Amino acid sequence: MANIARFDPADALDDLFRGFWMRPVRPGGQQEVQIKLEVKEDDKAYTIHAEMPGVNKEDIQxxxxxxxxxxxxxxxxxxxxKEGTRVLRSERYYGKVSRSFALGQDVDESKSEAHYKDGVLELSLPKKTVSKTRKLTIS
Structure with missing residues (x-):
């Protein structure tokens, strides 16, 4: 036999509006935000592009x-x-975000460069020259 359920219009209305004004909440009340990276390598340097929209270049370290x-x-x-306005929903992130990663070879900090344009941070990180092993002759 089929199960028969009673329909209550109030329940349908509650289901419709449940979650309409709610947003997903992360621990600490912040949305999970991560800096997205693209890392490229050639023989001489690493090139990194980091997406950082909405950040002033003075606030990047x-x-x-x-x-x-x-x-x-x-x-x-x-x-x-503004007076007379209220925020109904805000999905913008405010706060501090950071990302650390290791590269396969040491970087020459003195020749490294950083540029920020249109929400993308570009890092040019030249590789340190590796000293070659030298064989000594014994006299």
Whole structure:
């Protein structure tokens, strides 16, 4: 026999609006944000493109320690609120985000360059020249 269920219009209306004004919540109330990277390598250098939309270049920090690269940035919430308006939904991220990764070879920090344009950070990281092993003759 088929199961018969009673239809209640109030339940249907609750199901329709459940979650309409809600958004997914992550621990700490922030959405999970990660810097997306593209790492390329040739014989002489590494080239890294990091997507960082909405960040001012003054708020980006890059540190290099041998072959370890760390990128961090902070976006600040705008304080201006127009009178008579209210935010119904905000999916923008405000806060600090960082990413660290290791490269296969040490980087020459003195020749490294960074450029930021259109929300993309480009790093040019020349490889350190590896000293070749020298065989000594014994006299």
């Amino acid at each position: 890059v540190t290099i320690d041998g072959g370890q690269v760390s990128i961090s940035a902070e976006t600040k919430k705008e304080k201006e609120v």
